[in-house]
Amino acid sequence: xxxxxxITDIFKTLKKRWKLIMLLxxxxxxxxxxxxxxxxxxxxxxxxxxxxxxxQSENQLDSTQIRSNIDMINTYSVIIKSPxxxxxxxxxxELDQSVEQISEKITINSQENSQVFSLTVQDSNxxxxxxxxxxxxxxxxxxxxxxMNVDNVSVLAKAEIxxxxxxxxxxxxxxxxxxxxxxxxxxIGLAFLLEYMDNTIKDEDDIERLLELPILGxxxxxxxxxxxx
Amino acid sequence: MRSKDKKQVNLxxxxxxxxxxxxxxxxxxxxxxxxxVDKDIQTIVVTSSEPNDGKSTTAANLAIxxxxxxxxxxxxxxxxxxxxxxxxxxxxxxxxxxxxxxKKMSIEKALMKTNVPHLEILTSGPIPPxxxxxLNSKAIEIAIDExxxxxxxxxxxxxxxxxxPDSQIVANKCDGVIMVVASxxxxxxxxxxxxxxxxxxxxxxxxVVLNGVETDNSNYYYYxx
Numbered sequence: 001x002x003x004x005x006x007i008t009d010i011f012k013t014l015k016k017r018w019k020l021i022m023l024l025x026x027x028x029x030x031x032x033x034x035x036x037x038x039x040x041x042x043x044x045x046x047x048x049x050x051x052x053x054x055x056q057s058e059n060q061l062d063s064t065q066i067r068s069n070i071d072m073i074n075t076y077s078v079i080i081k082s083p084x085x086x087x088x089x090x091x092x093x094e095l096d097q098s099v100e101q102i103s104e105k106i107t108i109n110s111q112e113n114s115q116v117f118s119l120t121v122q123d124s125n126x127x128x129x130x131x132x133x134x135x136x137x138x139x140x141x142x143x144x145x146x147x148m149n150v151d152n153v154s155v156l157a158k159a160e161i162x163x164x165x166x167x168x169x170x171x172x173x174x175x176x177x178x179x180x181x182x183x184x185x186x187x188i189g190l191a192f193l194l195e196y197m198d199n200t201i202k203d204e205d206d207i208e209r210l211l212e213l214p215i216l217g218x219x220x221x222x223x224x225x226x227x228x229x
Numbered sequence: 230m231r232s233k234d235k236k237q238v239n240l241x242x243x244x245x246x247x248x249x250x251x252x253x254x255x256x257x258x259x260x261x262x263x264x265x266v267d268k269d270i271q272t273i274v275v276t277s278s279e280p281n282d283g284k285s286t287t288a289a290n291l292a293i294x295x296x297x298x299x300x301x302x303x304x305x306x307x308x309x310x311x312x313x314x315x316x317x318x319x320x321x322x323x324x325x326x327x328x329x330x331x332k333k334m335s336i337e338k339a340l341m342k343t344n345v346p347h348l349e350i351l352t353s354g355p356i357p358p359x360x361x362x363x364l365n366s367k368a369i370e371i372a373i374d375e376x377x378x379x380x381x382x383x384x385x386x387x388x389x390x391x392x393x394p395d396s397q398i399v400a401n402k403c404d405g406v407i408m409v410v411a412s413x414x415x416x417x418x419x420x421x422x423x424x425x426x427x428x429x430x431x432x433x434x435x436x437v438v439l440n441g442v443e444t445d446n447s448n449y450y451y452y453x454x
Contacts, residue, residue: 201415207437210417211424214264214436216407217257219287220250221441 013195014188021187028183029176036175042167044126048137049118049156052076066115069152073117077108079147080119080140088143089135102132116156126165133159238285238317242293243345254294257287257407257438264435265405271377272403273435274307274385276396278423282411283440285313288386291407296348300381303340305351307385307399309360312353314386318343325354330368336375349380364398373402390423397430405435412441 014021052069079085081103089095090102110117119137123129137155144153201207204215242251261270275288285308292304305326306314315322320341328334329351341350357363376383385403387396400406406427410420427434 198413199417200413201410201417201420201439202412203442204439206417207410207420207439210421211408211437213408213424213434214260216260216264216436216438217253218412218439218442219253219283 013191017187017191017194020194021184021191024187024190025180025183028179028186032175032179033172036170036172040170041124043122043124043169044129044165045120045122045168046126046129046133046159046161047118047120047157048133048159049116050076050137050140051154051156052115052117053152053154069115070110070113072150072152073108073110073115075148076140076144076153077110077117079144080108080136081106084147085136085140085143088139089132092135092139093131095132105129105132106136121159122168127161130159130161238289238313240289240293240317242290242297246297251290251294254287254290257291258294258298261291261405261407261435265433268404270404270435271381272373272383272385272405274387274396274400274403274406274432275409276387276390276400276406276423276427277409277411278389278391278415278419280311280389280392282389282409282415284308284389284409285317285386287407287409287438287440288384289314289317292348292382292384293345295382295384296345299347301379302348302382302384303351303376303380304348305376305383305385306353307364307387307395309353309357309363309395310388310393312356314350315352318350320350320352322352322354325352326372327354327357327363329354329372330363330366331357332368336372351376361394361398364395369399370402390426391419397426397432400427400432401430404433406432407435407438409438409440412439414441 052072083099086099086102090097090099095102105122107120107122108117109120119133121129121133121136123132137158141153141155145151201210204218207213207215241248242254245251261273264270273291275284275291277284289304292302296302304314306312307326308314309327312322312325314320315325320343324334324339326339329336329339336351339351339354341352343350363369373383383403385399387399390396390408396406408420408423408427424434
C-alpha cells in the first residue's frame with residue numbers, strides 16, 4: 001500500500017505520542033544521571049610539565065638541536081610508560097598496582113613544535129594522582145641520564161593538590177545531555193514505529209480509501225459530560 | 230476506558246438532545262433517508278467487524294433520533310448471543326425475539342414501550358442454543374413482514390460480522406446495513422473483510438458510521454455549552 005507522509009502527519013504523530021517521547025527522555029536522563037552521580041567513581045587528574053632542552057655550552061640555540069629535542073619527546077613518552085620508570089615509581093610510592101595499570105592512567109601531551117610536554121595522571125584519588133605525577137617526573141628526570149646518557153630534562157611545573165579537586169570524569173552534565181538526545185531519538189523512533197504498526201482505521205479518509213463506502217457520520221468520543229442545554 | 234465485561238450504552242440522543250454528538254446521529258439519520266432514492270429504507274441492520282465497536286450505542290441512538298422525528302420506530306435486539314439493548318433501556322429480557330421465533334408468544338406481546346415517545350423495543354429474549362438457525366428461519370421473515378406493517382423504521386442490533394454469521398443472515402432480509410467502525414480500534418483488514426462478507430451476503434450497504442473520533446471542536450463552534 002502506497003503511503004505518503006506529510007509534514008502534518010509527522011507532527012500529528014509526535015503530538016499524539018509526546019508523553020511517550022517525554023517519558024523515554026526523562027528515563028534516559030535519570031538513568032544517566034544516577035550512573036554518573038552514584039555509580040561511577042569520580043576520576044581526578046593532575047599534570048606536570050616537563051621541558052626537554054639540551055644544556056647548551058654556547059649561548060646560542062641551535063635549531064637542529066631543538067628539532068632533535070622535539071623528536072625526543074616521542075621517545076620519552078614511551079620511556080615514561082616503560083617498566084624501567086614505572087616500577088621505580090611503584091616501589092617508591094608503595095602502590096599495589098601493576099605497571100600496566102599505572103601506564104593506563106598516564107597521558108603524554110606534547111604541543112606541536114614545542115619542547116615542553118605535559119604528563120597527565122588520572123586517578124580516583126586526587127592526592128594520589130598528584131603524587132604519581134610528581135614521582136614519575138622526578139624518577140624520569142633521574143633515570144633518563146642513565147638510560148639515554150643525556151641530561152636534558154627538567155620539570156617545569158610540579159603537580160599540585162588543589163583545595164577542592166573537581167573530578168574530570170564522569171561529566172554528569174554531558175552524560176545527561178547525551179542521554180536526553182538519545183532518549184529523545186528513541187522516543188521519536190518508537191512513536192513512528194508504533195504509528196507505522198498501528199493498522200487500525202483512524203479517520204474518514206481511511207474508510208473512503210479502504211472500504212469505498214459512503215460515510216454516514218462520525219461520532220465523537222462520548223467522554224466529556226455535556227451540560228444539559 | 231470502558232469496562233469490557235459489561236457493555237455500556239450511552240443513550241445520549243435521549244439524555245442530551247442538544248449535544249453535537251446527537252446532531253451527528255441526526256446527520257446519520259438524514260444520510261440514511263437520502264441514501265436510497267428508489268426504494269424506501271425501512272429495515273436497517275447495524276453491525277461491525279469486531280465486538281465492542283459501538284454497534285448497540287449507534288443502533289439505540291439512531292432509533293431514538295428517528296423516533297424524535299415522530300416516526301414509529303422499533304429497535305430489535307438481534308444479537309442473540311450477547312444481548313445488550315435491554316440493559317440500555319432498563320427492560321427485562323425474559324421474553325423477546327427468541328420467544329416469538331420459537332412460537333412461545335405472539336409478536337405484539339413481546340414488544341415493549343420505552344420512555345422515548347414513538348420508540349418501542351423488541352429485546353432478544355432468552356439466549357437460544359441455535360441463534361443462526363433461528364435468524365435464518367421462515368419465522369423471522371414472517372415476523373419482519375408483520376413488523377413492517379406496524380412501524381416506519383425497524384433497527385436491528387446484531388453481533389459482529391467476523392465472529393458469527395448472524396448479522397449477514399439478518400442483513401440479507403433487510404433493506405440496508407450500517408457498518409460501525411471504531412476509530413483507532415477497528416483493524417483495517419477486518420473492516421475490509423467484514424465489508425466483503427456483507428457484500429457476499431447480498432446485502433445493501435448503506436455506509437459506515439465512524440465511532441469514537443477524537444474530538445475536534447472546530448466543527449462545533451456554534452455550540453455554546
